[in-house]
Amino acid sequence: MSSGTDQDTPPSASTAEGGDLSSNPITIPLPIPLPIPLTWPPDGRLDLDWIRNLMSVFDWSSKNVPPSDFPSVLPVQIFDALVLAASKILHKEPNCLRIDPDADESSAAEVVVVGDVHGQLHDLLFLLEDAGFPSENRFFVFNGDYVDRGAWGLETFLILLAWKVVMPHRVYLLRGNHESKYCTSVYGFEKEVLMKYGDKGKHAYRKCLGCFEGLPLASIIAGRVYTAHGGLFRSIFMTPLKRSKGKKNRRISFDSEPKRLTLGSLEELSKARRSILDPPWEGTNLIPGDVLWSDPSMNPGLSPNKERGIGLLWGPDCTEDFLKKFNLKLIIRSHEGPDAREKRPGFGGMDEGYTIDHVVESGKLITLFSAPDYPQFQATEERYKNKGAYIVLKPPNFDCPIFQSFEAIAPRPQVHAYYDYEDCIDSDEELDLTSMVTTSEEAS
Known part of the structure; x- marks a missing residue:
C-alpha cells in the first residue's frame, strides 16, 4: 500500500524495513532526492512542496534512521520554527471552531473528519493520500490524540502542524486527552521526544506541551455536525448566594456546586479555559475535561464517568437533547479504540474503525477511530487487527457521513516502544488523578 508520498523512495530504504532501528544503528545513506536535513524556507513561508518533502523524509527516516539521529533529519531549529508558527495560529482560534465549507458557493467542498491516529505515521500518510490532501475544496478536521502509544508521535504531530501552517483555514486540529502532560508522561510521547532530541529533548517536549495548550476543543461543521474528542459536557453555572444588607462595596459570593448534572451550552464551551495541560476533575473549569474524556452510555441521563475518573457518561436522551437544542444532525467523537470497546457491553466493537452508538429522532452519535491494527505494541499474541476509518461529509447538508x-500499512518498521505497554494502564482507565495534578504543577 502507498505510504502517502509521491517521491521515489531511496533504494536503501527498503533494506531497513523490519529492522530494529533503536538497537541497530545504521549509517545513513545519501538521501537522494530527499532533502536531509530539512531546512526552513529562506522567506519563512511553507508551501505544499515543503510538506510533501517533510512527509517523504519522515517516511524514509522511520525505516532507515535510528531515533537518536532524528536531529540529522529535522534539526531542532527547524522544529522550533514549525511549532512556533503553528502555535501562533492555534492559540488564536476559539474553543469551538465554526467551519463553514459552503461559504464559497462557487466550490463544492467536502470535509474529511479523522479520529485518533496515535503516532501511527505510516497509516496517517496513507489516510492523507487515500482521502486526498487538504485543498481549497477539501477541509480536514482531526479529532485529537496525535501522540502516545505509537512510535512516531513526534513525526505525526509535526506533519499535521505543517498542514495547519500552510492551510490554516482548511486544516483544523482539535485536542485529544493524550495532548496532555499526564498522558504523554505515561504512554510514551515524552520519552519519545527525549530519545529523538537528546540534550534538546526537554526543550522540544516543553514546546510540544505549549502547543497542546493552544489546540481547540471542538468544532461545528456547516452548522450541522459537532465534533470533539470525547464528546458532550456539563453546564457549569454559579448560583449567587445572598449578601448581607447595608454594606458598601460588598462582593457577591457564588455557589459553584450544581445540584444536578445538566448538559452545557455552546456559549459555556466558548468561555471555558482550555489552556491547561491537565484538565481538572473538580472545581469550576470542568468543561475541557468533559470534552476530552467523556464517553457515551446506553443508560439515559448524565453521570460521572467513574471508569475513567474524569468526564461524563451520557445517554441517548442527552444526545437527542444536544442535537435538538443546537439544531444539529450528527455528533462525531473519537477517544475509544478496540481495547476500550472490548470492555463496553452494549456497544459495537471497532473492527471497521467506527461505530454508530446512538440513533435518535434528531440524528446520530458516531465514534470514529483512525488508527488501524491498534495499539502498535500489544502484550498479547492475538492482536485486535481493527481497521481505521475516516468520514467524508459532502454538500449540500454535510450531515450524511460516508465511512471509509x-x-x-504493513509491515511496520520494527522499533522499541517508548512506554511499558505490558504493565501500562489499559484504555486510559483507572487514572492516577494525584499524578495528573503533580505532572500539571511540574509543567507549570
Whole structure:
C-alpha cells in the first residue's frame, strides 16, 4: 500500500524495513532526492512542496534512521520554527471552531473528519493520500490524540502542524486527552521526544506541551455536525448566594456546586479555559475535561464517568437533547479504540474503525477511530487487527457521513516502544488523578 508520498523512495530504504532501528544503528545513506536535513524556507513561508518533502523524509527516516539521529533529519531549529508558527495560529482560534465549507458557493467542498491516529505515521500518510490532501475544496478536521502509544508521535504531530501552517483555514486540529502532560508522561510521547532530541529533548517536549495548550476543543461543521474528542459536557453555572444588607462595596459570593448534572451550552464551551495541560476533575473549569474524556452510555441521563475518573457518561436522551437544542444532525467523537470497546457491553466493537452508538429522532452519535491494527505494541499474541476509518461529509447538508475504512500499512518498521505497554494502564482507565495534578504543577 502507498505510504502517502509521491517521491521515489531511496533504494536503501527498503533494506531497513523490519529492522530494529533503536538497537541497530545504521549509517545513513545519501538521501537522494530527499532533502536531509530539512531546512526552513529562506522567506519563512511553507508551501505544499515543503510538506510533501517533510512527509517523504519522515517516511524514509522511520525505516532507515535510528531515533537518536532524528536531529540529522529535522534539526531542532527547524522544529522550533514549525511549532512556533503553528502555535501562533492555534492559540488564536476559539474553543469551538465554526467551519463553514459552503461559504464559497462557487466550490463544492467536502470535509474529511479523522479520529485518533496515535503516532501511527505510516497509516496517517496513507489516510492523507487515500482521502486526498487538504485543498481549497477539501477541509480536514482531526479529532485529537496525535501522540502516545505509537512510535512516531513526534513525526505525526509535526506533519499535521505543517498542514495547519500552510492551510490554516482548511486544516483544523482539535485536542485529544493524550495532548496532555499526564498522558504523554505515561504512554510514551515524552520519552519519545527525549530519545529523538537528546540534550534538546526537554526543550522540544516543553514546546510540544505549549502547543497542546493552544489546540481547540471542538468544532461545528456547516452548522450541522459537532465534533470533539470525547464528546458532550456539563453546564457549569454559579448560583449567587445572598449578601448581607447595608454594606458598601460588598462582593457577591457564588455557589459553584450544581445540584444536578445538566448538559452545557455552546456559549459555556466558548468561555471555558482550555489552556491547561491537565484538565481538572473538580472545581469550576470542568468543561475541557468533559470534552476530552467523556464517553457515551446506553443508560439515559448524565453521570460521572467513574471508569475513567474524569468526564461524563451520557445517554441517548442527552444526545437527542444536544442535537435538538443546537439544531444539529450528527455528533462525531473519537477517544475509544478496540481495547476500550472490548470492555463496553452494549456497544459495537471497532473492527471497521467506527461505530454508530446512538440513533435518535434528531440524528446520530458516531465514534470514529483512525488508527488501524491498534495499539502498535500489544502484550498479547492475538492482536485486535481493527481497521481505521475516516468520514467524508459532502454538500449540500454535510450531515450524511460516508465511512471509509482502511487497513494498516504493513509491515511496520520494527522499533522499541517508548512506554511499558505490558504493565501500562489499559484504555486510559483507572487514572492516577494525584499524578495528573503533580505532572500539571511540574509543567507549570
